[in-house]
Amino acid sequence: xxxxxxxxxxxxxxxxxxxxxxxxLLKDIVTHCDRTLRINTISDYDGAVNGLQVENNGKVSRIAxxxxxxxxxxxxxxxxxxxxxxxxxxxxxxxxxxWVGKKRELIGALVETNMAVYSAHLPLDLHxxxxxxxxxxxxxxxxxxxxxxxxxxxxxxLRVNTRLRRDILASRLKNILGAPPVLLRGGPSVxxxxxxxxxxxxxxxSKAATEGVDTFITGEGPHWTRxxxxxxxINVFYxxxxxxxxxxxxxxxxxxxxxxxxxxxxxxxxxxx
Numbered sequence: 001x002x003x004x005x006x007x008x009x010x011x012x013x014x015x016x017x018x019x020x021x022x023x024x025l026l027k028d029i030v031t032h033c034d035r036t037l038r039i040n041t042i043s044d045y046d047g048a049v050n051g052l053q054v055e056n057n058g059k060v061s062r063i064a065x066x067x068x069x070x071x072x073x074x075x076x077x078x079x080x081x082x083x084x085x086x087x088x089x090x091x092x093x094x095x096x097x098x099w100v101g102k103k104r105e106l107i108g109a110l111v112e113t114n115m116a117v118y119s120a121h122l123p124l125d126l127h128x129x130x131x132x133x134x135x136x137x138x139x140x141x142x143x144x145x146x147x148x149x150x151x152x153x154x155x156x157x158l159r160v161n162t163r164l165r166r167d168i169l170a171s172r173l174k175n176i177l178g179a180p181p182v183l184l185r186g187g188p189s190v191x192x193x194x195x196x197x198x199x200x201x202x203x204x205x206s207k208a209a210t211e212g213v214d215t216f217i218t219g220e221g222p223h224w225t226r227x228x229x230x231x232x233x234i235n236v237f238y239x240x241x242x243x244x245x246x247x248x249x250x251x252x253x254x255x256x257x258x259x260x261x262x263x264x265x266x267x268x269x270x271x272x273x
Contacts, residue, residue: 023061024260026052026116029084032259033252036130037123043152047093048121054091056116060084063264065253067245068271069117071106076267078113086249086256088132090119124248125198126156130255132198133158135247136217139176140169148195148211149204157197159213164191166235169215173239181217182238186229191215198244202236209234219244220273242271 064077149157195213202221219241
């Protein structure tokens with residue numbers, strides 16, 4: 001069955017100042033983001049290229065936030081007259097691809113619309129206030145989360161101790177993420193130790209189990225994890241890679257809006273994954 005890609009612009013008005021648009025300097029926003037997210041000290045995958053990926057003419061009047069940088073999201077942001085696009089997944093995951101065809105269109109769209117692109121991958125996943133993992137924890141009403149899941153010599157996830165029925169957790173995730181999660185029932189019916197790593201950590205459920213959780217929430221994982229979850233005695237919830245990673249860019253955009261007095265909007269372009 002083909003995956004249906006849906007493109008939606010949030011119906012909410014620009015969050016901020018809808019009349020005369022204030023402006024901020026791109027360099028000031030970048031400096032603040034780099035410092036706040038610790039861009040230069042947090043290790044990441046080579047293709048992440050965290051920080052400013054594309055510059056514009058140096059001024060910002062509107063901010064758009066999206067999970068992924070792509071031709072579609074650049075066009076959506078430009079349609080809203082944004083000149084800074086904040087993303088979680090940047091432009092350079094496949095750096096060896098030639099910039100021809102749609103890639104050339106992407107370059108043209110960035111230049112023609114004066115669009116700057118700022119990307120934050122693991123720095124935004126693990127941030128204690130603005131990150132994807134803390135955002136999902138808050139949405140689930142989990143309190144006092146602890147660091148969890150070491151990757152690149154740092155903890156990128158969070159864990160909580162609680163007592164919550166597995167079916168109730170599934171219902172909460174459905175309400176928060178907009179669709180029922182895929183549930184691998186390998187652990188107890190009452191969840192006591194829950195680990196969260198947003199995105200695509202499903203191939204690392206062995207690591208999650210080793211760190212002592214009986215329930216693991218992430219975005220997506222491979223087929224073979226069904227049997228492995230049973231063998232490890234762990235529940236696994238796949239809530240969607242995209243759906244579990246909308247929290248960070250929204251939080252970062254709201255934070256920048258408040259600090260620099262700029263309006264912002266989330267451009268929603270789900271992948272179906």
